[in-house]
Amino acid sequence: MNNFNIYLIGVGGQGIGLLAETILRAIDYAGFPVKSVDTHGLAQRGGTVVSQIRMGENAFSPLIPAFDTDLILSLEIHEAYRALMSISKPGSTLVCYEASWQPLSVRSGKEKRIDKENLLMAAEKMKIKVLMVKDPKLGDSRMQNMVLLKKVAGEHLIPGVNQDHYIQALEDLMKGSALEANKKILLEAAN
Amino acid sequence: MKLLGEILLRNESFSEIVMGDTAVVRAMIEAGVKIVSSYPGSPTPEIAQAIQSIPVEKRPFYFEFSTNEKVATEVAYGASIQGNLSAVFFKSVGMNVALDSLVQLSMMELIGGMVIILGDDPGANSSQNEQDNRHLCRLSYLPVYEPATVEEVYTMFKEAASLSAELKMPIALRLTTHVCHAKEKVHFHPFDTQSGNLLQEFDPNHGPYIPITSEVFPLKRKALEKLHALQTHPSILSAKVVSSAPSKKGVICSGLPYLSLKECMQNAKEPIDILKLHRVYPLPEKEIIDFLTHHEEVKILEELDDSIEKSILALAYSRDIKCKITGKNSMEDWIGEYTPEKVQSLMHQTWPACFDKVKDPLERENIKPRPPQMCPGCGHRSAFYAIKKALPPDTITVADIGCHSLGFLSPYQMGQMLLSMGHCTGTASGLSTGNDGRPVLAFIGDSTFFHAGLPGIINAVYNQHCLTLVVMENGTTAMTGHQGHPASGENTRGNAPKIPVRKVLESFGIESIQEIDTYRQQELQEMVKKAIHEPGLKVIIAKHPCMLKFMRNKRRKGDVMIQPVEVDQDTCHQIYECIEDFACPTFQRTDDGKVVTQHDLCIGDQSCISTCPTKALKVKKGDPS
Numbered sequence: 001m002n003n004f005n006i007y008l009i010g011v012g013g014q015g016i017g018l019l020a021e022t023i024l025r026a027i028d029y030a031g032f033p034v035k036s037v038d039t040h041g042l043a044q045r046g047g048t049v050v051s052q053i054r055m056g057e058n059a060f061s062p063l064i065p066a067f068d069t070d071l072i073l074s075l076e077i078h079e080a081y082r083a084l085m086s087i088s089k090p091g092s093t094l095v096c097y098e099a100s101w102q103p104l105s106v107r108s109g110k111e112k113r114i115d116k117e118n119l120l121m122a123a124e125k126m127k128i129k130v131l132m133v134k135d136p137k138l139g140d141s142r143m144q145n146m147v148l149l150k151k152v153a154g155e156h157l158i159p160g161v162n163q164d165h166y167i168q169a170l171e172d173l174m175k176g177s178a179l180e181a182n183k184k185i186l187l188e189a190a191n
Numbered sequence: 192m193k194l195l196g197e198i199l200l201r202n203e204s205f206s207e208i209v210m211g212d213t214a215v216v217r218a219m220i221e222a223g224v225k226i227v228s229s230y231p232g233s234p235t236p237e238i239a240q241a242i243q244s245i246p247v248e249k250r251p252f253y254f255e256f257s258t259n260e261k262v263a264t265e266v267a268y269g270a271s272i273q274g275n276l277s278a279v280f281f282k283s284v285g286m287n288v289a290l291d292s293l294v295q296l297s298m299m300e301l302i303g304g305m306v307i308i309l310g311d312d313p314g315a316n317s318s319q320n321e322q323d324n325r326h327l328c329r330l331s332y333l334p335v336y337e338p339a340t341v342e343e344v345y346t347m348f349k350e351a352a353s354l355s356a357e358l359k360m361p362i363a364l365r366l367t368t369h370v371c372h373a374k375e376k377v378h379f380h381p382f383d384t385q386s387g388n389l390l391q392e393f394d395p396n397h398g399p400y401i402p403i404t405s406e407v408f409p410l411k412r413k414a415l416e417k418l419h420a421l422q423t424h425p426s427i428l429s430a431k432v433v434s435s436a437p438s439k440k441g442v443i444c445s446g447l448p449y450l451s452l453k454e455c456m457q458n459a460k461e462p463i464d465i466l467k468l469h470r471v472y473p474l475p476e477k478e479i480i481d482f483l484t485h486h487e488e489v490k491i492l493e494e495l496d497d498s499i500e501k502s503i504l505a506l507a508y509s510r511d512i513k514c515k516i517t518g519k520n521s522m523e524d525w526i527g528e529y530t531p532e533k534v535q536s537l538m539h540q541t542w543p544a545c546f547d548k549v550k551d552p553l554e555r556e557n558i559k560p561r562p563p564q565m566c567p568g569c570g571h572r573s574a575f576y577a578i579k580k581a582l583p584p585d586t587i588t589v590a591d592i593g594c595h596s597l598g599f600l601s602p603y604q605m606g607q608m609l610l611s612m613g614h615c616t617g618t619a620s621g622l623s624t625g626n627d628g629r630p631v632l633a634f635i636g637d638s639t640f641f642h643a644g645l646p647g648i649i650n651a652v653y654n655q656h657c658l659t660l661v662v663m664e665n666g667t668t669a670m671t672g673h674q675g676h677p678a679s680g681e682n683t684r685g686n687a688p689k690i691p692v693r694k695v696l697e698s699f700g701i702e703s704i705q706e707i708d709t710y711r712q713q714e715l716q717e718m719v720k721k722a723i724h725e726p727g728l729k730v731i732i733a734k735h736p737c738m739l740k741f742m743r744n745k746r747r748k749g750d751v752m753i754q755p756v757e758v759d760q761d762t763c764h765q766i767y768e769c770i771e772d773f774a775c776p777t778f779q780r781t782d783d784g785k786v787v788t789q790h791d792l793c794i795g796d797q798s799c800i801s802t803c804p805t806k807a808l809k810v811k812k813g814d815p816s
């Protein structure tokens with residue numbers, strides 16, 4: 001099996017860590033060798049947060065080699081654009097939750113805001129497939145990561161990993177009403 | 192749900208996915224460690240989180256956060272000379288604080304054994320430098336082991352602990368950021384459940400433990416003898432040859448760069464042998480000589496400084512070994528983490544025929560990084576916003592380490608220099624000496640106040656310096672993940688005696704001490720305006736609880752009600768004070784220039800409300816979202 005590399009990006013506070021841990025464990029439940037690393041510095045204070053997951057026997061470092069990401073998962077649109085402009089490779093897929101947490105430079109009008117159109121246009125030029133996700137009915141923004149995961153599971157974006165594996169992983173990580181709420185979002189994918 | 196505390200105590204053979212920082216805690220338990228101490232600092236606070244996931248009464252060893260790294264080292268030392276196996280952990284720059292005591296350890300008979308876990312930070316992911324602590328280990332005659340994987344963190348800690356107890360010497364386990372934070376499945380083993388009793392075996396005759404003048408020489412000799420004994424000790428793997436096919440070329444490396452090299456090897460045009468070092472000080476000379484003599488060309492692939500390179504060159508010279516050795520080529524080789532990408536380009540420079548250049552397959556726009564920022568509701572923001580307005584433009588502002596360091600960023604630009612934890616009062620004293628024009632104002636956090644802040648403050652009283660010190664009291668060690676500190680009323684085991692910052696300051700005889708909640712921005716502003724022109728040391732304790740911690744606790748209790756602040760579009764004149772001066776991330780700008788609040792971010796703290804010149808910021812009563 002070839003390696004499969006997943007790059008997760010968002011802003012501190014969006015729940016990238018939980019998303020990464022769920023995917024990491026799901027890949028393990030699916031029976032593949034896997035490793036990961038959260039690579040943020042001071043980022044938990046509102047900066048960019050990145051997690052990297054590497055699947056496959058020949059993945060040695062937890063850090064993804066240059067321009068070798070197969071799947072980018074982003075919880076925020078400016079960060080999706082950043083990933084596109086820094087590490088993406090042609091032929092890969094980007095899934096982005098359509099949330100916008102403007103960086104200071106955008107808020108203060110010094111740089112342009114990135115919207116869906118900007119992202120899609122740039123991605124098309126780079127030959128990167130984009131899937132946008134959004135659930136306008138979602139009450140708790142901290143569950144946007146599950147809406148994104150639903151897309152990943154539903155479209156089988158990680159080879160060999162299916163719904164059950166993601167559910168098993170979630171069951172490792174939470175319990176009670178939190179588990180039920182998260183599972184509910186994920187299971188809607190089946191319909 | 193899998194609970195970390197239960198995983199750590201599972202007494203059987205099993206595998207689990209864990210982080211490097213967690214694996215080391217399991218290793219402590221299996222090794223029978225009895226006392227652990229630390230001061231928080233990235234990349235190691237997750238070690239403490241893992242320990243604290245075990246309820247206090249079930250913890251197999253005693254654990255404390257000490258006031259700083261030096262004290263933590265002394266606590267672990269004291270435990271070890273009582274006969275108890277101990278461990279201490281801290282971040283890279285923590286070693287500097289620990290050093291005055293640490294440097295003595297190799298001369299002492301550490302009856303119980305003691306492991307020092309270093310969290311170095313190549314890439315300066317969360318540190319003020321990239322210091323390579325192998326230098327300080329060598330200075331301290333402190334052997335260093337360097338794991339590359341999570342599994343190795345676990346096995347090497349156990350081996351280091353047993354070797355340390357056997358040779359009664361300190362041993363360092365040097366982790367780097369992405370070894371600490373890497374996650375993978377590790378196979379764990381059952382362990383002896385120890386009696387909870389701590390040994391009481393201290394006997395001065397085990398020593399001597401007093402190194403003074405000529406007493407130093409026999410102790411130093413003993414330290415050197417132990418280093419020598421370690422080099423010939425059979426028990427622990429000091430280096431390993433990794434070879435796919437015989438090759439005339441070889442690479443010597445260690446730690447995470449080894450894994451980066453393995454990545455690059457997958458597309459290499461010819462096989463290359465690797466000597467992977469586990470012990471980087473003292474170097475495994477025999478294995479290195481062997482490797483050098485069996486290869487025509489050897490590259491030393493060494494992250495940060497060239498300490499291995501220099502030693503190997505000296506070794507090769509003294510043994511008259513003919514192998515061609517290459518190390519660092521340029522200054523850039525000293526800088527940054529040796530990621531797969533960086534190693535690819537270093538290997539390309541070394542052997543271009545064998546390793547391809549790193550090529551970007553796409554044309555890209557250059558995008559500026561998203562700067563970190565203070566959280567919504569952060570009391571530090573309110574303080575910076577108010578204080579900036581109070582200061583004449585020529586004021587010199589001195590930053591210190593903590594979340595409030597972020598005040599140096601736009602739009603506040605409060606803090607113009609930064610050295611190390613607690614430096615601010617000393618630096619401000621120097622800046623104010625002989626300066627009778629420009630006011631000097633320094634910031635310090637409450638954890639830092641106790642860690643290394645006190646000597647500078649006492650000095651300012653004693654030597655009568657003229658400056659304003661703002662203690663940013665948020666009740667916690669926020670930047671590193673909300674650890675307790677002496678004024679917080681909590682320690683690693685629960686409630687603790689509280690040592691209030693104000694009382695400490697009063698005991699120094701400081702006359703001008705004022706306290707204020709930072710949300711009272713107008714009053715804080717007036718207070719600062721007055722203080723900066725008064726003589727002597729003036730302290731303002733600018734308080735507000737860390738709102739990140741506060742909100743987490745609130746949610747944990749099931750309270751999710753938030754009433755977000757709204758912008759009344761009729762009243763808003765688009766002055767942008769909220770976006771550009773107060774700069775809470777909640778405020779967003781629409782394409783037509785309107786200001787709106789992002790409800791996912793707003794915590795309803797209302798610290799922004801008084802900052803709006805037209806009073807357009809409001810909370811819609813009775814409309815919680």
Ligand SMILES: Cc1ncc(C[n+]2csc(CCOP(=O)(O)OP(=O)(O)O)c2C)c(N)n1
Nearest residue numbers: 232285593594595636637638639668669670
């Ligand atoms: C010698 C040393 N030890 C540890 C650290 C890691 N560190 C960075 S910020 C910080 C917390 C400071 O807490 P506090 O002073 O209370 O400020 P806050 O983050 O709460 O605003 C620590 C411990 C460091 N930089 N240097």
